[in-house]
Amino acid sequence: MTSPSTGASGNSDSITIVSLFPTLLGTYGDGGNVLALRHRAQARGIGVDVVLVEPGDAVPRSADIYVMGGGEDTAQVAAARGLRAEGGLAAAVESGAALLAICAGYQLIGSEFPDARGVPSQGLELLDVTTTRLPQRAVGELAADPSESALAGLGDLPRMTGYENHAGATHVGPGAQPLGRVLSGVGNGDGTEGAWSGHVIGTYLHGPALARNPWIADRLLSWATGTELAPLAEREVDELRAERFRTVLGD
Amino acid sequence: MIIGGKVIERLAPDALAELAGGRIAAVVSATNGKTTTTKLLATAVGATGPVVSQPTAANMTDGVLMALAAGDPDGQAVLEVDEAYLPLLYDDLHPRVLLLGNLSRDQLDRMNEVAMVARKWHDMIDRAAPGTTVVANADDPTIVWAARDAEPVVWVAAGQAWTSDSSVCLDCGALLARPDTGWECTGCDLRRPQPAWELDYAAAPGASGVSEVRSTARRLGDGAEFDLSQMRLPGRFNASNAALALACCEVLGLDLDESASRMSEVESVSGRFAIVDVGGLRVRLLLAKNPAGWSELFDIMPPAPAPVIVAVNSNPADGRDPSWLWDVPFEHLAGRVVIATGDRRRDLAVRLLHGDVEHVVVENPYAIGAALPEGTREQPAVDVAATYTQFHSLRTRAAAELEDRR
Secondary structure, three states: OOOOOOOOOOOOOEEEEEEEOOOOOOOOOOOHHHHHHHHHHHHOOOEEEEEEEOOOOOOOOOOOEEEEOOOOHHHHHHHHHHHHHHOHHHHHHHOOOEEEEEOHHHHHOOOEEEOOOOOEEEOOOOOOEEEEEEEEEEEEEEEEEEOHHHHHHHOOOOOEEEEEEEEEEEEEOOOOEEEEEEEEOOOOOOOEEEEEEOOEEEEOOEOOHHHHOHHHHHHHHHHHHOOOOOOOOOHHHHHHHHHHHHHHHOO | OHHHHHHHHHHOOOHHHHHHOOOEEEEEEOOOOHHHHHHHHHHHHHHHOOEEOOOOOOOOHHHHHHHHHHOOOOOEEEEEOOOOOHHHHHHHHOOOEEEEOOOOOOOOOOOOOHHHHHHHHHHHHHHOOOOOEEEEEOOOHHHHHHHOOOOOEEEEEOOOOOOOOOOEOOOOOOEEEOOOOOOEEOOOOOEOOOOOEEEEEEEEEOHHHOEEEEEEEEEOOOOEEEEOOOOOOOOHHHHHHHHHHHHHHHHOOOOHHHHHHHHHOOOOEOOEOOEEEEOOEEEEEEEOOOHHHHHHHHHHOOOOOOOEEEEOOOOHHHOOOHHHHHHOOHHHHOOOOEEEEOOOHHHHHHHHHHOOOOEEEOOOOOOOOOOOOOOOOOOOOEEEEEOHHHHHHHHHHHHHHHHHHO
């Protein structure tokens, strides 16, 4: 997936996307989020370097967007431990890089999440959320409207669509805001879905999230480039979203 | 399905053990290739007398019960069992051979995650009564981890094309390395066991675009070789299924030359690879239900620019969540036009858009006069790679139309 370098580091026409532990945290098609970012960047003439980081590799500290997917419980604990010890991701987020984390990734960037046996495990504390176990696994389509804070802080996001498959009840603390309000599905388990703060976004949406919700991809790209991007509508995406909302919400 | 099986169990809790009654020659389980491998093995076992097997690939509790109840009471049984149901049925079936082919992500909404299935298999083997020989794929680390304590076990180096679900050691969590000699854990002692059998497979493009296949199953103990080059079923994965089945044949005491030759004659299994007419189109049916299965199909499709149909549903039997499409390297289809169809054709179109693969979305490509890309109808048969329920509806439809024409 690594594409050839498009220029010297610091070139404003090119951004670097880091895919964190794609083999550990890539069980549910979340690798597609990187494809969506690259696709939408290239459509605007922005060059993209993708760096795949596996456990044991150094995490680049000066990349623009970091992406983490969902995975199995043991992989999640291993990933949290590795990233915490390495420290590069926290340093990058501290200096303003964008981070998108999905499902198990979302849980592990919080302060605490349950391991395979349900025992609390320490997270990376990059987003003020804590996760415990849902009484019953949440599996199915998830639809949510953006929360008021997301509309105010992330721009005019439309309705969100995805698929959830998790057992986490996630509580959003005072240092973060919910990303959405659940219309169908479970999400965080309290009527909200996902969370965001600064340039960090966490969500339970698979699908992948950015392919089914390209506005979130554009938000991450805007943060990375420091510019607002020209709108980009694609027929395939519009048709998929319309069909999903018809099927899931009946509208 | 789960409820049905439970009801039967409650009404006659010993039904399965009684029907099995010590006549189970082999049980086959895997994420991919269960049905084909079962057919290959049943065909070989057929040399010695009647064989009981599932006619329709129904491989959960009900399907297994039905096959045993309806089949020849004197026949030996060769059965496929769903990977999640295997631990529930295994003790009652008590087969002479258990064939374990591969494990990878599939129907994550219904099935457990891969590691969880492996753990259940391991515990099942651990507590099982003696008398079963496990024949297992040495090239799949998840299979090896699940079967490592089996006694006796016959390891077959049958290959593994899809490695993304076995990148981490299930024992210690460290990454697995894949040197030329197989695979090994970078953190503990888990590594590919010494195989008793290996598959040697090579396909080279020959005259007229048809690839020439050299395929041999080799018994490493004495170097005996069994030719699988004449197999009618295409692709490396079917040779791999046959190599595993052949190792089972040895455990069952069958003549191996005869077994290889009988397996080579198997042409189509429950419609897989069958060429049929559907509506206005002649198609070859390919079952493509998960990333690992897909990764084996690219090689057997005709070269670009031949258009192919990809048909995706998300009914329960397909998996309700089609985001696995993003794990399939559809970029391999670049250079041709993909016809996207099925209930989830729009998900597929978005995936193809992101892979820079040219595509058209067609609700019913089989309709007479459907607008299809140039070159589609010129092919002798158009490949349709379909998820489970798409595959079965096409198969049923083709059979019904054939009946009508008679």
